[in-house]
Amino acid sequence: MTTRIPAAAEGSFPLPRDPVPQPAPALSTLPGHFRAHWQTLSVPERAQLLAGWDTRELPLIEEDPQGDPAVRAVTFLYRNPLATAVILSANAMVHPDTVSACEFEALPDGVWALTWRMPADWESSYRITVHTGALPAPWQSADDRRAVRLAADAGGPDPRNPALGTGMAGAPTSVLRLPDAPSAGWLATPTPAAESGASIMGEPARPRLSGRRNAGVPGVPTAPRQVLGNFVRGLELRQVRDRQSGQLRTLWLYRPRVSGGRRTPLVLLHDGQVWAKYQNLPATLDRAVADGVLPPIHVAMIDSVDVPTRSRELSGPKGGVDFVARDLLPELRQALPVTQDPLQTVVSGASYGGLAALWQLARYPQAAGTALAQSPSLWRYDLAEPLLAVQEPLRVRIQAGRYEPSIHEPAGRLNTVLAGSGVDTAFRSITGGHDWAWWHPWLIRGLSDLFSGQ
Template identity: 25%
Template sequence: MTDKKEYTSPRIASLKEALSSGDNAALESFWQEIAEHGAPLMERIEDDPEHYLVTFLWRDEGDTQNVVVFSGPAGFTDPAKNQMQRLLESDLWYRSYRVRSNLRQTYMLSHNDPLTDLDWKADLGTRLVADPLNPQIFAFPKDEDSQNDHGFTISVLELPEAPPQPYITPRPDVPKGRVEKHRVHSEILNNERRVYIYTPPGYDSESEPYALLLLFDGPAYIEMVPTPTILDNLISEGKIPPMIAVLPDSLDGETRSRELPCHQPFVDFLKQELLPWVRERYHITDDPARSIVGGSSYGGLASSFVGLRASEYFGNVLSQSGSYWWESDPEDGIPQESLTQQFIESPRLPVRFYMEVGLQERNASDTSMIITNRHLRDILRLKGYEVHYTEFNGGHDYLCWRGTLSDGLTTLAGQFISKL
């Protein structure tokens, strides 16, 4: 949990003292320092080696009424409590937070914020913008197949001890797999979607069938989580066997919110339409013990539901920040965590799990993502499932998932090597 108490940056305190004594050159020197090193400020805390003081900054151009920090250490609730303050009568606005030294998270700023609840669709890229003083950004690229998607960028906060992400960058000496884009029509769902297929370097249709990885939200796991690069690097190091990845699109927000949260017709589409379509064209295994289904958020929820309803196809579930708070019908009196309840009521199946969740994934009640992931973990273990569970110091964030995907793959697919 991030400490929401207000803290004072020693660097800002020193600058305030200099300005109060008439040293106006100190402010320009400060801004030159920020231009060279970038924001936010990161300062060690005396006698507290596990935490840093992080100070977000804004340079006023003469029209600033307020500046609010969103996400990162600020979270998303109550923007009024995450406003920056102005340093004396200067052009410097700032806000400090005490955070653990291994935090990795994205954040946004809002200049002259209305201090109202967020509207995600309207506010991203308009009300919420990247930090102009921070050169580190995370891009949500434009979807070339959508006329309404223009893409946007947000800012990156990485503390010095944030875990390395060694597999997300292409390596010049590593052979590259191939990605092909198809369109697949579904009679069951009455729609058509893009499906990306990754084949590993040296793909051979006459070899032993390849292990299978199915990841939901395909474009996100191509662009924001560079899955092909991650697979190339892991295969090259011998961490996982060569495998084929199938990455179907989720079309749009409305379709995604209908199909991914425990929707039986979607499971039927996978079993009766998508997998047969893939098998006609690519040399994949039909062994569930060498097949992984995975995703993040609703995709993590969907992967566990597929594991429950289609264990004869998928014997491994890779869940990144699964939305296990979901309830099937809020109006009918059924308790929350509907999927967890289904696992309680079902016999144990031959399915292995890798589950992870971020320590900063908290909602207004300050509990849901972490508590519900831990609850499902405990239920699965009590039922006798093999569950590999981990928590990272970050948010509900592709910035984090792109690094931890390799952990899930090596945990689950690493064992495939011994079965070849």
């Protein structure tokens, strides 16, 4: 028999707000940068580069030509003699006002190049899309931001970049981490649902294990866990009844290999299907625990089902929030050697999942008292009053990318308000967008900070 956990009064909910259009990011390009280098190469050197024998890993990363030590010149390369337009779709950078800054420059021999000046700690996923034919490229003729972004993102990962990532639906992306991004030796290679990509510099698509510079991981990452349908080898597939809807909800349970003989912290993670199937989070957790970055923990990765269900269940104060407190947590605490302490029970997620994590604390602080919210969709709700109304101790940790201003700015404001009222809170600004490329490593860093000393 489970104990009913009281919830905050529904009358205290603030009203949801409409989405806020993102402004165009500030992009600094270096037109002609690679062209100048290309013109210095001999015929054999050009042939070597075109044949893919050049040992330099792409993208090319150089010191800032303008001398700023906090900036790097990043050059992306593509080769296709039939291409009439090529665009880089880096997370949060494509906007109707930045299309020209995202398009590659045509060089001789079918080579295309694009150089950006970017902060030296930038972390991003990206794809490259090519257009052939006389008509304008789809991203050139699109008339709204969503259409531009989808058209620019229709290509594939960069085969000359060995670091792979994946998005919400498992589609493969390339990942770039510049030298000042924190190292992540425990980060395992994601496992995209499918592998595709354009031929770059004459090479066929050949996704490889995460490499030295881009991923910050050792040369031989932990092997991905096998995924067969909903079954992920090494994880326990469970279904828990949602008493309110009557439906069975799916989750993947990570058990630590060594528990130390005591009850462990518990992490509840939204969008569990992405973490379990595509992000290869279990392998990352294995390594982080083995390396002492994390203590032994249990992690329940909660399936968000599909886009309509996710939007309905995670975008507000009810639905998934009620399920976690009323059904999931009591069952997990009864079945597993996990803590009963709300402050050692962490709810986490990204985007709507991050918003749901904050609502969890506002509505059911006696069930879970710690939130690690990544890019929480705070454009939708102002949670200052609901969180400040909580009488129990809370720990709030918020992470947001500087290239997602409609999230980054309200996240910083919420942290300031909470801190001013004595709440244990912290805000981390990441040089990135709305992006799994940084959500994965910064989830581990956030948990490590929360559990340090255990």
